[in-house]
Amino acid sequence: MALGLLPGMVLKLVRKAPLGDPLAIEFGGQVVSLRLAEAENLIVDVSADCPIQRPRQP
Amino acid sequence: MSTPDAGLLVALVGNPNTGKSTLFNALTGLRQRVGNYPGVTVARKSGTCDLGDGQKVELVDLPGLYSLAAASPDEQVVIDALSGNIAGDRTPDAVVLVADATNLLRNLFLASQVAELGRPVVLVLNQADVAKEQGLRIDADLLSRRLGGVPVVLTSAWKGEGILEVRRAIARSLAQRATMKRVVWPADISAALADVAAAATADTGKTVTAADAQRLLFDTAPTTADRLGWTSAQRDKTLRSARDRVRNSGYNPMAAEPLVHYAQLRVALEGVVTEGSGKASRTAAVDRLLLHRLLGPLLFLGIMLGFFASVFWLAKFPMGWIQSGVDWTKTVIAPPLDAYPMLQSLLADGIVGGVGAFLVFLPQILILFLFIGILEDSGYMARAAFIMDRLFSWCGLNGKSFVPMLSGFACAIPSLLSTRTIEDPKARLATAFVVPFMSCSARFPIYALMCAAFIGPLYGPGWESVVMVAMHCVGLVFAVPTAFVLTRLILKVKPQPFVLELPRYQMPKPRDVLWRMWQNAAEFVSKAGTVIFAISIIVWALSYFPRDAAVAERIKAAHPTASAEVVKAKVQAAYIEQSYMGRFGKAVQPVFDPCGFDWKITVGVLASFPAREVIVSTLGVTYSVGEGAEADSQHLRQAMQDAKWSEGPRAGRPIFSLAAVLALMVFFALCSQCGPTIATLAQETGGWKWAAGSFLYMTTLAWLAATAVYQVVSRIG
Numbered sequence: 001m002a003l004g005l006l007p008g009m010v011l012k013l014v015r016k017a018p019l020g021d022p023l024a025i026e027f028g029g030q031v032v033s034l035r036l037a038e039a040e041n042l043i044v045d046v047s048a049d050c051p052i053q054r055p056r057q058p
Numbered sequence: 059m060s061t062p063d064a065g066l067l068v069a070l071v072g073n074p075n076t077g078k079s080t081l082f083n084a085l086t087g088l089r090q091r092v093g094n095y096p097g098v099t100v101a102r103k104s105g106t107c108d109l110g111d112g113q114k115v116e117l118v119d120l121p122g123l124y125s126l127a128a129a130s131p132d133e134q135v136v137i138d139a140l141s142g143n144i145a146g147d148r149t150p151d152a153v154v155l156v157a158d159a160t161n162l163l164r165n166l167f168l169a170s171q172v173a174e175l176g177r178p179v180v181l182v183l184n185q186a187d188v189a190k191e192q193g194l195r196i197d198a199d200l201l202s203r204r205l206g207g208v209p210v211v212l213t214s215a216w217k218g219e220g221i222l223e224v225r226r227a228i229a230r231s232l233a234q235r236a237t238m239k240r241v242v243w244p245a246d247i248s249a250a251l252a253d254v255a256a257a258a259t260a261d262t263g264k265t266v267t268a269a270d271a272q273r274l275l276f277d278t279a280p281t282t283a284d285r286l287g288w289t290s291a292q293r294d295k296t297l298r299s300a301r302d303r304v305r306n307s308g309y310n311p312m313a314a315e316p317l318v319h320y321a322q323l324r325v326a327l328e329g330v331v332t333e334g335s336g337k338a339s340r341t342a343a344v345d346r347l348l349l350h351r352l353l354g355p356l357l358f359l360g361i362m363l364g365f366f367a368s369v370f371w372l373a374k375f376p377m378g379w380i381q382s383g384v385d386w387t388k389t390v391i392a393p394p395l396d397a398y399p400m401l402q403s404l405l406a407d408g409i410v411g412g413v414g415a416f417l418v419f420l421p422q423i424l425i426l427f428l429f430i431g432i433l434e435d436s437g438y439m440a441r442a443a444f445i446m447d448r449l450f451s452w453c454g455l456n457g458k459s460f461v462p463m464l465s466g467f468a469c470a471i472p473s474l475l476s477t478r479t480i481e482d483p484k485a486r487l488a489t490a491f492v493v494p495f496m497s498c499s500a501r502f503p504i505y506a507l508m509c510a511a512f513i514g515p516l517y518g519p520g521w522e523s524v525v526m527v528a529m530h531c532v533g534l535v536f537a538v539p540t541a542f543v544l545t546r547l548i549l550k551v552k553p554q555p556f557v558l559e560l561p562r563y564q565m566p567k568p569r570d571v572l573w574r575m576w577q578n579a580a581e582f583v584s585k586a587g588t589v590i591f592a593i594s595i596i597v598w599a600l601s602y603f604p605r606d607a608a609v610a611e612r613i614k615a616a617h618p619t620a621s622a623e624v625v626k627a628k629v630q631a632a633y634i635e636q637s638y639m640g641r642f643g644k645a646v647q648p649v650f651d652p653c654g655f656d657w658k659i660t661v662g663v664l665a666s667f668p669a670r671e672v673i674v675s676t677l678g679v680t681y682s683v684g685e686g687a688e689a690d691s692q693h694l695r696q697a698m699q700d701a702k703w704s705e706g707p708r709a710g711r712p713i714f715s716l717a718a719v720l721a722l723m724v725f726f727a728l729c730s731q732c733g734p735t736i737a738t739l740a741q742e743t744g745g746w747k748w749a750a751g752s753f754l755y756m757t758t759l760a761w762l763a764a765t766a767v768y769q770v771v772s773r774i775g
Contacts, residue, residue: 003124003557004164006320015345018355019448024345024560029161031345033444033558035451 004028011044066115067148068107068228069140071172072156073165074122075437075561077184080570081156081215082119085224088569092577095135095144101478102147110225115232118150124164125316126171126269127277132481134281140175141269143285152178152231154224159189159196159212160562162331163323170319173238174269179208180227181238187214188562193336197329204326206239216567241322246307247314250300251275257296258288275300276315341437341562348441358445361438362464365429373468376421384414403602404595412594412669413587420583422499426465426472427575433461434479435566440558447556453538454545456482456556459489463537466496467530470735474742475578482556488545490742491752494735495537497530497727500671504726505529507674511695512719525723532727536759593668593733601639601665601676609633634680639665653725653764654718654772656703663725670731717771721764729760 005027012026022035070085072078083090086105093102107117120139121132135144142149153172157165162183169181183189183196202210209227213220243251255271258264264286266274273282274297283293301311309317348354388406395402433439443457450459458480466473473493480486505526514522610629617625634640643661650660658680666673674694681697701713730736730753740749 003559004167004316004320006317014342015349016351017349017444017448018351021448021451022444022556022558024349024444028164030164031341031560033440033447033556033560035447035556038555038557 003030003032005032005042011042065148066151066232068115068117068152068154068232069150070117070119070154070156071136071140071168072122072182072184073124073158073168075559076122076156076158076165077215078122078156079119079574080567081182081184081213081221081224082117083570083573084215084218084221086117088573090577092581095139095147107228108225109229109232110222111229113229115151115228117154123168125168126273127279127315137273137282138285140172140177141267150177152180152228152235154180154182154228156182156184159183159186160192160194162196163320163327166323166327167316167319169238170241170323171315173240174272175267176237176240176269178231178235179238180224180231181205181208181210182220182224182227183210183212184215186212186220187217191337192339193334195332195334197332201327201330204239204330206237208236208238216564239326241319243318244307244309247304247309247318250303253303254296254300257292258283258286261290261292262286262288272315275304276311278312339562344563345441345560348438349444354441354445358442362442365433365464368425368429373421373425377418380414380418380420384410384417387414400602400605404598408595408598408602409591411675412598413591420579422468423472424575424579426468426476427578428571430461430465430472430476430479431571431574432566435564435571437561437563439479440560443558444560451556453542454485454549455489455541456480456485457558459485462489462493463496466493466498469498469500470494470496470732471738472578474735474738475581477742484545484549487743487748488541488549490739491544491748492537492541494730494732494739494752494756495533495540495728497533498732500669500732501529501726503671503674505723507677507694508719508723511698512714512716515699516716525720529723529727532724532763536728536763540755597639597665597668597672600642601634601637601661603638604636605633606636609636631680634661640680650761652768653721653761654713654715654768655722656701656713658701659713659718659722663729666726666731668731668733670726670729673726715772717768720771721768724767725760725764727760728756728763730756 009027014024014026014031016023017033020036022033023039024031025034025039026032070078070082082103082105085107088105090103090105093104095102102118104116104118106114108114118139120136123133123136126133126137138144139147140150140153153175155169155172157169169179173179181201183198186196189196196212198210198212202208209230211220211223211227213224215221251268251271254275255266255268258266258271258274266286270282270286274288283289304311304314348357350357387410391410392402392406395405430439433442439458439461442460445457446460447457450456459477461479462473462477465476470493473496474490477486477490477493480489509522509525513525609632613629613632614625617628620628639661640657643664644657646664647655647657647660650663655663658677661680662673662676665676677698678694681694681701698714699712703709703711703713736749736753739752740746743749
């Protein structure tokens with residue numbers, strides 16, 4: 001969250017690493033690498049024009 | 059170094075990848091000092107900064123970080139330094155916050171947290187040129203008004219633009235002491251913070267600042283409570299009820315801090331940044347190639363091979379020059395001292411020889427640091443970690459462990475220093491622990507000697523290179539399970555989150571890269587060099603004394619017809635045999651008997667503990683072929699091929715059987731035989747505990763593996 005990944009943000013999966021993990025995710029004008037284990041904590045709504053995600057807290 | 063006039067201290071704080079260090083170098087003009095914060099291995103970089111009007115202040119460059127939530131030692135140092143909680147260090151009189159102009163919202167989160175500490179603030183929006191290229195227009199005056207009147211300066215530190223304005227802004231900040239507008243907490247969070255502060259004050263009797271209360275309430279790590287000495291049972295109760303209060307007001311207590319800050323920063327930034335049309339970022343295009351699922355790893359391998367090869371091959375020439383310089387020094391200082399053989403031997407063999415053997419590796423170290431600097435500053439290092447992460451995550455390491463492990467094939471010492479790029483302290487420790495297993499270049503001479511003398515002649519050049527490659531893999535094969543056991547069973551590392559920003563690509567600034575290479579190398583030489591110097595003298599003394607003149611007389615009498623050269627070599631060998639080192643070698647030989655080592659090899663092994671490359675010259679001395687033996691020396695090979703056991707059950711059989719040769723190489727592949735590595739490991743892990751552990755573990759492992767190899771091969775061979 002310090003990197004600014006906040007509820008209601010639009011995420012874009014830019015690419016996966018060669019072995020499928022981690023993922024490169026773009027949000028708020030930056031690209032960040034997240035392991036699958038961390039990405040699992042994100043709730044992502046993939047409905048067409050209103051993508052919403054909310055971080056679930058550990 | 060001139061001392062800053064008024065003794066004023068200004069701290070530089072910012073996110074990673076904002077160009078903070080470039081700005082620091084521009085402001086201080088390389089008038090810098092590097093030290094260490096007490097008790098932690100975080101470097102304290104400071105320099106003198108001229109404020110443009112003749113006034114000078116001390117500027118300290120704090121580690122880059124995203125948030126003040128104390129998770130890593132770096133973050134803790136920043137919090138402590140900003141709040142004046144570091145012993146022997148002052149509280150900064152002003153804070154310069156460096157933000158990336160292209161990503162203001164995220165960068166201002168840290169600024170907003172720092173504002174809570176109540177220090178005067180200057181906000182620097184760096185990389186303004188890139189923002190402009192992207193079509194972003196930033197209204198600095200408006201932002202300054204929104205943030206309570208703190209100076210806001212647009213800079214491009216890379217191009218040297220706006221540096222004078224920063225100097226003036228610092229002067230203004232020190233005079234006017236404008237603080238940044240602080241966040242307004244919702245009523246329930248505000249009340250919860252007040253409860254925590256009141257309870258902590260009551261329990262500890264210490265002043266608990268607003269910023270302390272926030273760290274106590276919002277962080278799961280107990281670092282702030284520990285510093286205040288707030289450990290009572292009351293603490294947990296207070297924090298639980300305060301967090302419940304936050305939760306009941308609709309905020310997750312672990313997320314409340316960023317949510318409140320970000321919401322208010324969004325309002326503050328309204329109208330400050332206007333987006334126009336700009337060039338699309340080149341970074342995405344480059345990433346399409348460098349992070350391509352097939353091409354990416356191939357390019358990565360290519361870059362790393364190039365990196366590795368150049369560390370080896372580029373360094374070869376300066377290493378040759380240094381070697382000749384060392385040899386030349388010996389020939390210059392030796393003859394005038396012919397009348398004083400002891401002093402001559404101490405200077406030539408002990409000091410020049412010992413320190414020279416170490417200085418020879420300096421070019422490799424410089425080139426390694428240069429490349430690491432380029433990889434880091436260009437932004438590729440983060441991509442390398444991204445590509446490699448999966449291969450390392452299973453054994454508790456992460457993608458950032460890769461570069462230190464790879465560069466360990468050249469030399470463990472700079473690799474240990476490069477583990478500083480790993481934020482997670484346990485992953486860093488585990489990486490540092492396995493780095494010495496990598497087959498460093500100092501192991502090369504013994505492999506080369508053994509392969510050339512025995513494997514090649516007996517089995518042909520094909521097997522020679524197979525053995526060579528195999529020896530380079532032995533360490534790696536043991537390192538990975540070691541890391542697994544260490545992280546999972548000993549350090550009990552829970553799977554750590556590994557979140558990594560993939561920053562914009564950028565051309566590294568030569569001055570910054572060269573400067574950091576120089577700083578790292580200077581630190582390495584001054585620290586490891588002193589250890590090497592001391593050890594060289596000790597080893598020399600042990601193999602020189604006692605030196606009874608009767609020994610030489612006896613040899614001369616026994617070989618009346620031999621040439622002076624041969625007699626000299628035999629005298630050398632006789633002296634070594636009866637020296638403390640030789641006696642010790644004979645006494646210890648039974649320990650190495652299961653590995654198939656005779657007393658001469660044992661002496662070599664023992665003498666190699668400070669620096670493993672010593673083995674070749676020690677074997678040269680004990681097998682009496684004279685000093686200055688090289689790996690390709692025909693004499694030494696011949697002497698070793700002819701060497702036979704003189705007594706015991708193996709009497710008459712060659713000492714260097716295939717089993718013994720392989721066992722010796724495996725022993726050198728695994729054993730911890732490097733004084734500087736041990737010293738660096740102790741320095742980097744903050745104590746001798748891990749260094750001693752590494753020494754015992756590697757040495758035991760080496761003995762077990764060498765014994766296993768010798769026993770198995772001598773039975774089947």
